[in-house]
Amino acid sequence: MLAEIITIGDELLIGQVVDTNSAFIAKQLNKIGVSVYQITSIQDDKEHILQALEDAENRVDIVICTGGLGPTKDDITKKTIAEYFNDTLVKNESVLQNIENIWKQHVRTELLQVNRDQALIPSKSKPLMNRLGTAPGMWLDKDEKVFISLPGVPYEMKALIDGEVIPGIKNKYNCPFILHKTMIVYGLGESALAARIEVWEDALPKHIKLAYLPNLGKMRLRLSTKGYDEVQLKQDVQDQINKVIPFIEKEYAGLEDEDGSVEMVIAKQLTKLGHTLAIAESCTGGAVAERFTTHSGASAFFKGGLVTYSTESKINVLKVSKADIDTFSVVSSQVAEAMAKNAQQLFQSDYAIATTGNAGPTKGDSNAEVGTVFIAIANKTEVYSQEFNFGNSRLKVINKAVNKALEMMLKEIFKN
Amino acid sequence: MLAEIITIGDELLIGQVVDTNSAFIAKQLNKIGVSVYQITSIQDDKEHILQALEDAENRVDIVICTGGLGPTKDDITKKTIAEYFNDTLVKNESVLQNIENIWKQHVRTELLQVNRDQALIPSKSKPLMNRLGTAPGMWLDKDEKVFISLPGVPYEMKALIDGEVIPGIKNKYNCPFILHKTMIVYGLGESALAARIEVWEDALPKHIKLAYLPNLGKMRLRLSTKGYDEVQLKQDVQDQINKVIPFIEKEYAGLEDEDGSVEMVIAKQLTKLGHTLAIAESCTGGAVAERFTTHSGASAFFKGGLVTYSTESKINVLKVSKADIDTFSVVSSQVAEAMAKNAQQLFQSDYAIATTGNAGPTKGDSNAEVGTVFIAIANKTEVYSQEFNFGNSRLKVINKAVNKALEMMLKEIFKN
Numbered sequence: 057m058l059a060e061i062i063t064i065g066d067e068l069l070i071g072q073v074v075d076t077n078s079a080f081i082a083k084q085l086n087k088i089g090v091s092v093y094q095i096t097s098i099q100d101d102k103e104h105i106l107q108a109l110e111d112a113e114n115r116v117d118i119v120i121c122t123g124g125l126g127p128t129k130d131d132i133t134k135k136t137i138a139e140y141f142n143d144t145l146v147k148n149e150s151v152l153q154n155i156e157n158i159w160k161q162h163v164r165t166e167l168l169q170v171n172r173d174q175a176l177i178p179s180k181s182k183p184l185m186n187r188l189g190t191a192p193g194m195w196l197d198k199d200e201k202v203f204i205s206l207p208g209v210p211y212e213m214k215a216l217i218d219g220e221v222i223p224g225i226k227n228k229y230n231c232p233f234i235l236h237k238t239m240i241v242y243g244l245g246e247s248a249l250a251a252r253i254e255v256w257e258d259a260l261p262k263h264i265k266l267a268y269l270p271n272l273g274k275m276r277l278r279l280s281t282k283g284y285d286e287v288q289l290k291q292d293v294q295d296q297i298n299k300v301i302p303f304i305e306k307e308y309a310g311l312e313d314e315d316g317s318v319e320m321v322i323a324k325q326l327t328k329l330g331h332t333l334a335i336a337e338s339c340t341g342g343a344v345a346e347r348f349t350t351h352s353g354a355s356a357f358f359k360g361g362l363v364t365y366s367t368e369s370k371i372n373v374l375k376v377s378k379a380d381i382d383t384f385s386v387v388s389s390q391v392a393e394a395m396a397k398n399a400q401q402l403f404q405s406d407y408a409i410a411t412t413g414n415a416g417p418t419k420g421d422s423n424a425e426v427g428t429v430f431i432a433i434a435n436k437t438e439v440y441s442q443e444f445n446f447g448n449s450r451l452k453v454i455n456k457a458v459n460k461a462l463e464m465m466l467k468e469i470f471k472n
Numbered sequence: 473m474l475a476e477i478i479t480i481g482d483e484l485l486i487g488q489v490v491d492t493n494s495a496f497i498a499k500q501l502n503k504i505g506v507s508v509y510q511i512t513s514i515q516d517d518k519e520h521i522l523q524a525l526e527d528a529e530n531r532v533d534i535v536i537c538t539g540g541l542g543p544t545k546d547d548i549t550k551k552t553i554a555e556y557f558n559d560t561l562v563k564n565e566s567v568l569q570n571i572e573n574i575w576k577q578h579v580r581t582e583l584l585q586v587n588r589d590q591a592l593i594p595s596k597s598k599p600l601m602n603r604l605g606t607a608p609g610m611w612l613d614k615d616e617k618v619f620i621s622l623p624g625v626p627y628e629m630k631a632l633i634d635g636e637v638i639p640g641i642k643n644k645y646n647c648p649f650i651l652h653k654t655m656i657v658y659g660l661g662e663s664a665l666a667a668r669i670e671v672w673e674d675a676l677p678k679h680i681k682l683a684y685l686p687n688l689g690k691m692r693l694r695l696s697t698k699g700y701d702e703v704q705l706k707q708d709v710q711d712q713i714n715k716v717i718p719f720i721e722k723e724y725a726g727l728e729d730e731d732g733s734v735e736m737v738i739a740k741q742l743t744k745l746g747h748t749l750a751i752a753e754s755c756t757g758g759a760v761a762e763r764f765t766t767h768s769g770a771s772a773f774f775k776g777g778l779v780t781y782s783t784e785s786k787i788n789v790l791k792v793s794k795a796d797i798d799t800f801s802v803v804s805s806q807v808a809e810a811m812a813k814n815a816q817q818l819f820q821s822d823y824a825i826a827t828t829g830n831a832g833p834t835k836g837d838s839n840a841e842v843g844t845v846f847i848a849i850a851n852k853t854e855v856y857s858q859e860f861n862f863g864n865s866r867l868k869v870i871n872k873a874v875n876k877a878l879e880m881m882l883k884e885i886f887k888n
Contacts, residue, residue: 067694069509071496071501073685075490086487096510170667250545265482342758350759361781366776
């Protein structure tokens with residue numbers, strides 16, 4: 057069962073907006089056994105949309121479009137889909153009802169004609185009711201194939217994927233089971249890792265596919281498989297994981313969480329143990345805290361964080377000693393460790409993470425070279441830190457520092 | 473001049489990785505007058521890559537591929553491109569030299585054969601030297617068209633785009649000038665805005681294209697044009713902006729910054745005035761601070777931030793009165809305003825932003841409904857707050873709260 061995702065909108069093609077919709081849709085489709093064959097991003101242009109629909113129809117079974125369903129003149133997806141199906145737009149009463157309800161609850165001004173017109177959908181389509189916005193989704197069957205059109209606003213699209221599209225596809229097709237397991241490996245580059253596990257890789261059974269995913273300071277190793285015997289496939293992948301671990305005993309840090317994040321592995325372990333965490337950040341500027349608080353359930357273990365961006369705030373707010381800063385500089389292991397210890401005390405947490413460094417492009421309050429970062433971890437009995445140099449690209453330095461801080465914390469809580 | 477971006481990698485098609493490369497490349501191409509006609513994401517599959525290259529060659533002048541250049545067996549882009557060009561791979565001495573240098577500087581273990589093999593490139597190609605990694609970029613001319621292959625690691629790709637690809641394209645083609653200007657509008661929905669400016673929109677000259685970009689609590693209105701007379705085009709777009717402002721006098725908040733962020737507009741204004749900012753966050757968990765610290769230059773105005781996620785940290789660290797929390801609840805205007813005032817004092821800043829709310833999915837430390845958020849702004853003379861309900865999707869609540877906090881801050885610093 058193959059799908060293609062077509063994301064429509066000039067904002068994607070000029071780089072104004074990053075397409076996050078496709079990854080979400082692909083992940084949800086994968087969970088029910090549908091493989092995404094291609095993702096295509098195109099402009100709000102009639103001829104181009106028609107061509108993309110035709111190409112996709114030739115390639116795959118399921119075509120999912122997002123975007124271009126707004127009430128304004130630049131949005132032309134609905135009309136174009138009607139044209140592709142030699143269809144006309146007709147008013148759908150239940151969609152209109154939904155639009156009127158949303159309008160009453162959230163907008164409260166007079167309902168405009170352009171919004172009423174959002175209830176027009178191709179006569180051959182089934183509406184997918186959008187409870188969060190005025191643009192309806194649409195489902196069109198064509199022989200054994202399905203065309204689905206969804207609004208591009210991410211939370212509206214997500215609600216329709218989960219509530220309507222996934223159940224509809226599961227209902228229509230007999231989908232296989234798809235399984236991905238991703239192993240997190242620290243401290244080995246891509247080629248060194250490949251050399252280390254070559255014997256194992258060459259002996260992998262044909263139905264298990266291996267991928268190397270390098271990412272700023274860590275490697276991920278993904279095993280993927282697909283078929284109808286779920287129990288057997290799970291066993292096969294687990295067997296291979298068990299076989300490869302001895303090759304990377306020291307570097308293997310565990311399986312990635314379902315939603316793909318190291319912070320969730322840490323979060324689950326902290327919650328399980330009833331332990332708490334505080335974070336003091338300088339160069340990472342809130343990004344470590346944000347990685348935890350993005351996920352629900354953070355309040356169970358996350359006591360709080362400090363972004364002490366200026367040197368004076370390290371002294372006044374976090375009570376780092378001015379003498380230490382003068383002696384060792386603000387980018388130093390001493391300051392990183394003091395930040396971690398003081399954050400731990402301030403927030404009365406079991407653990408604390410601290411970062412201090414220079415993300416560049418200029419040197420700022422210290423003489424440390426651009427890219428230098430100290431990361432410290434405090435636990436109940438000790439505090440320790442490591443020094444890194446993450447190069448001279450600001451975003452790279454920040455992201456690498458965040459990844460490394462999470463890695464150190466992961467190792468800390470699993471070290472016993 | 474048209475381009476297509478082909479991003480190659482199974483991780484994109486299973487939704488494990490969001491494709492951020494395309495938006496970056498598209499933005500850089502736009503700046504030199506190249507329009508991106510389509511973005512295509514495909515798997516690491518030989519037949520699929522060959523087909524995508526052929527399709528792209530039929531559609532556009534410039535084809536840029538990213539991904540699949542690693543040293544491991546799952547990476548097949550280079551071999552496949554050689555096959556597409558009926559070419560063979562030959563060792564390039566300067567690429568090998570570069571690989572050996574990188575290895576010496578960063579890896580320090582023995583250079584492996586798989587990495588040496590990364591110096592093999594199609595004989596018809598010109599290498600694009602990758603100073604940040606071992607996979608070289610490649611440039612192939614075919615009649616009037618260009619094929620470019622780049623590594624998928626974002627910072628390596630970015631360095632090659634800026635250092636090699638953009639100068640190469642400017643050198644080869646006579647590109648037009650492309651201009652986008654994006655107006656930020658608050659407080660009007662998409663259709664209400666369209667109704668308000670309809671007369672103006674209908675009279676827009678043909679060479680200026682208009683797009684509506686709704687985004688959680690704000691609207692962006694983008695005017696785009698393209699041609700060879702840069703001065704005239706800039707004038708034309710500015711004229712249209714001047715004409716539309718009277719229709720949205722109250723709601724118009726200014727032009728978006730070049731890199732597309734409200735926070736940069738705030739950052740520039742604060743820096744210009746020599747004013748400083750502190751941030752105290754509860755439900756947004758560090759995300760407001762991160763929006764500022766992602767950009768370089770934040771240390772000029774950003775004093776620091778606090779993530780007081782737990783109620784006790786609001787009391788112990790931020791010194792919000794326990795009586796206020798007991799009387800008004802932790803999600804209240806009183807607490808939001810106290811957080812802003814105390815953060816301002818703690819960090820000795822001119823302004824402070826504070827957020828407190830319940831992002832869900834459960835109620836947490838207060839009885840406030842999921843989605844309720846209070847945002848407060850403190851300036852030198854006063855502190856004020858607003859209450860919002862952002863619905864019941866956690867990420868939506870967080871993102872809307874961040875956007876709204878930035879909007880309130882934007883209005884605050886431009887209010888005189």
